[in-house]
Amino acid sequence: MAKYMLIMRGTEETTAAMMATPFDEMMAKMGRVNEEMIRAGVLLTGEGLDDPGQGVVVDLSNETPVVTDGPYGETKELFGGFWMLDVASKDEAVEWAKRLPRMPGAKCEIRRVPTIDEFPQDNEWVVKERAFRERTGQL
Amino acid sequence: MARTADGPPTAESARRAVEAVWRIESARIVSALARYTGDFSLAEDVAQEAVAEALVSWARDGAPDSPVGWLLATARRRAIDGFRRRSALEDRYSALPVASPVSASDEDLLWDPDRVDDDILALMFIACHPVLSPEARVALTLRTVGGLSSEEIARAFLVPAPTIQARITRAKKTIAAAGVPFALPPAAERRDRLSGMLSVLYVIFTEGSTATAGDRLLRTDLAYEAIRLSRMLTALLPMEPEAFGLQALCELTAARFPARTGPDGAAVLLEDQDRRLWDRSAIRRGRAALDRASALGRGLGPYGLQAAIAACHAAAPSVAETDWDRIVLLYEALGRVAPSPIVDLNRAVAVAMAHGPESALSIVDELVATDRLSGSHLLPSVRGELLRRLGRTREARAELELAARLCTNTRERDVLLLKAAGLS
Numbered sequence: 001m002a003k004y005m006l007i008m009r010g011t012e013e014t015t016a017a018m019m020a021t022p023f024d025e026m027m028a029k030m031g032r033v034n035e036e037m038i039r040a041g042v043l044l045t046g047e048g049l050d051d052p053g054q055g056v057v058v059d060l061s062n063e064t065p066v067v068t069d070g071p072y073g074e075t076k077e078l079f080g081g082f083w084m085l086d087v088a089s090k091d092e093a094v095e096w097a098k099r100l101p102r103m104p105g106a107k108c109e110i111r112r113v114p115t116i117d118e119f120p121q122d123n124e125w126v127v128k129e130r131a132f133r134e135r136t137g138q139l
Numbered sequence: 140m141a142r143t144a145d146g147p148p149t150a151e152s153a154r155r156a157v158e159a160v161w162r163i164e165s166a167r168i169v170s171a172l173a174r175y176t177g178d179f180s181l182a183e184d185v186a187q188e189a190v191a192e193a194l195v196s197w198a199r200d201g202a203p204d205s206p207v208g209w210l211l212a213t214a215r216r217r218a219i220d221g222f223r224r225r226s227a228l229e230d231r232y233s234a235l236p237v238a239s240p241v242s243a244s245d246e247d248l249l250w251d252p253d254r255v256d257d258d259i260l261a262l263m264f265i266a267c268h269p270v271l272s273p274e275a276r277v278a279l280t281l282r283t284v285g286g287l288s289s290e291e292i293a294r295a296f297l298v299p300a301p302t303i304q305a306r307i308t309r310a311k312k313t314i315a316a317a318g319v320p321f322a323l324p325p326a327a328e329r330r331d332r333l334s335g336m337l338s339v340l341y342v343i344f345t346e347g348s349t350a351t352a353g354d355r356l357l358r359t360d361l362a363y364e365a366i367r368l369s370r371m372l373t374a375l376l377p378m379e380p381e382a383f384g385l386q387a388l389c390e391l392t393a394a395r396f397p398a399r400t401g402p403d404g405a406a407v408l409l410e411d412q413d414r415r416l417w418d419r420s421a422i423r424r425g426r427a428a429l430d431r432a433s434a435l436g437r438g439l440g441p442y443g444l445q446a447a448i449a450a451c452h453a454a455a456p457s458v459a460e461t462d463w464d465r466i467v468l469l470y471e472a473l474g475r476v477a478p479s480p481i482v483d484l485n486r487a488v489a490v491a492m493a494h495g496p497e498s499a500l501s502i503v504d505e506l507v508a509t510d511r512l513s514g515s516h517l518l519p520s521v522r523g524e525l526l527r528r529l530g531r532t533r534e535a536r537a538e539l540e541l542a543a544r545l546c547t548n549t550r551e552r553d554v555l556l557l558k559a560a561g562l563s
Binding site: 001038039040041042044086088089091092094095096115116117121127130133134 | 156158159160163206360364366367369370371374375413415418419420424
């Protein structure tokens with residue numbers, strides 16, 4: 001088994017389409033997929049992100065960070081949320097992604113999440129991170 | 140047809156796509172077909188035929204836009220053909236259930252949540268039916284509920300694929316012969332049948348976590364499959380403490396997998412494990428499931444108690460700092476709800492840690508005297524270890540050598556021989 005993150009990516013068009021969809025309908029579409037993942041025993045966690053219009057972007061490309069409102073206009077793709085799955089293979093993760101609701105401009109990126117034991121255990125930052133995970137039970 | 144970035148469809152891409160879809164959907168598809176046909180064996184047959192057809196068709200045309208719909212429609216068509224053949228043979232054509240042509244509504248068959256839950260549960264119950272041999276229950280559960288192929292199951296159990304194939308065919312015949320209906324067990328049998336099902340999942344898990352034979356210590360894919368099935372079960376039965384107990388036990392035990400083998404593949408004992416390698420998120424999931432089992436307020440059963448013991452280990456920074464007193468109490472409770480010589484032996488190990496080897500040895504000697512674990516390498520290996528701690532080196536060595544002779548797992552045997560050799 002391996003951990004995969006399914007990352008929702010969309011465009012302004014996607015956001016607009018989501019906003020135009022009645023709340024109950026949107027919840028039902030997402031809820032159905034989530035429920036399938038839960039019932040199949042593969043969902044570890046997941047979160048959806050708030051309206052990108054409420055977000056800010058901190059530009060780190062220069063020494064002095066520059067803060068701008070929202071990722072609008074700057075980027076072609078907006079992150080909308082993620083699922084963390086425990087599945088047998090990348091193919092299975094892909095199969096789950098295909099079940100996500102269809103929306104104009106939406107894409108789902110699939111990335112494997114390395115586990116902490118893949119890192120050198122003696123590295124001081126790995127040690128600190130592990131201690132944090134032990135204290136808090138973080139994934 | 141869906142286009143993929145990695146070129147035209149091939150036999151390999153089709154196999155991977157079919158495998159992935161089947162793992163996700165086998166339980167829903169087979170159970171929906173079993174409800175539709177009223178015949179579990181037929182449902183399993185036609186589902187497998189659809190899978191075989193998918194391997195050919197998807198390799199030629201690529202995976203369809205709705206793989207689930209495709210598989211279900213194909214299987215349903217096969218079932219209808221089967222009905223027709225059977226009816227023709229029996230010359231009762233007029234009694235034929237009028238089967239509608241395959242339609243887009245096929246997938247709706249999978250989306251009646253009330254029925255889907257009951258169907259999948261019925262499928263799990265039938266695969267674990269007491270008329271079947273324990274091996275058949277395991278094979279049938281992995282194939283119909285878990286969506287593994289006969290080849291995958293055969294690889295996991297180190298037997299030839301035709302053996303598994305034959306086991307499944309025989310199992311389906313047994314179910315048909317016994318007239319087992321595709322339905323939830325009657326209320327009066329439910330409790331026993333559930334505990335039977337949990338034990339099938341646990342057998343799959345333990346088979347995956349300690350190979351009974353061969354040179355691989357871990358067959359983790361099998362163990363993870365058991366975890367996935369136990370998660371499915373708790374989603375379906377949110378009020379059953381022992382289902383959560385089993386899930387907790389599996390998650391907490393699997394959390395230790397990354398630390399259980401050294402770089403050379405040799406077994407690493409609990410006391411020598413690098414606990415930093417334990418999977419904290421699996422521990423968290425195990426604890427959450429255990430909390431749920433307790434919160435249901437009906438007391439912990441055998442799986443819940445074993446999970447509580449595993450949780451003690453998971454919480455301890457080292458062997459020395461483990462709450463052995465609590466573990467002794469939990470083993471005592473476990474011995475009351477599920478008496479077994481293995482539980483007594485484990486209690487002896489915990490007693491040795493909590494109160495020293497002397498009092499533990501008397502429990503072990505009692506087991507030897509009553510001859511309840513003869514033939515198992517576990518008894519002499521624990522006895523050998525206790526004798527070693529008591530400084531009775533010569534006896535310890537003889538016991539460890541006996542344990543090594545009885546042990547069928549080559550990795551574990553190496554550990555025992557190494558320990559014995561250290562006592563010369």
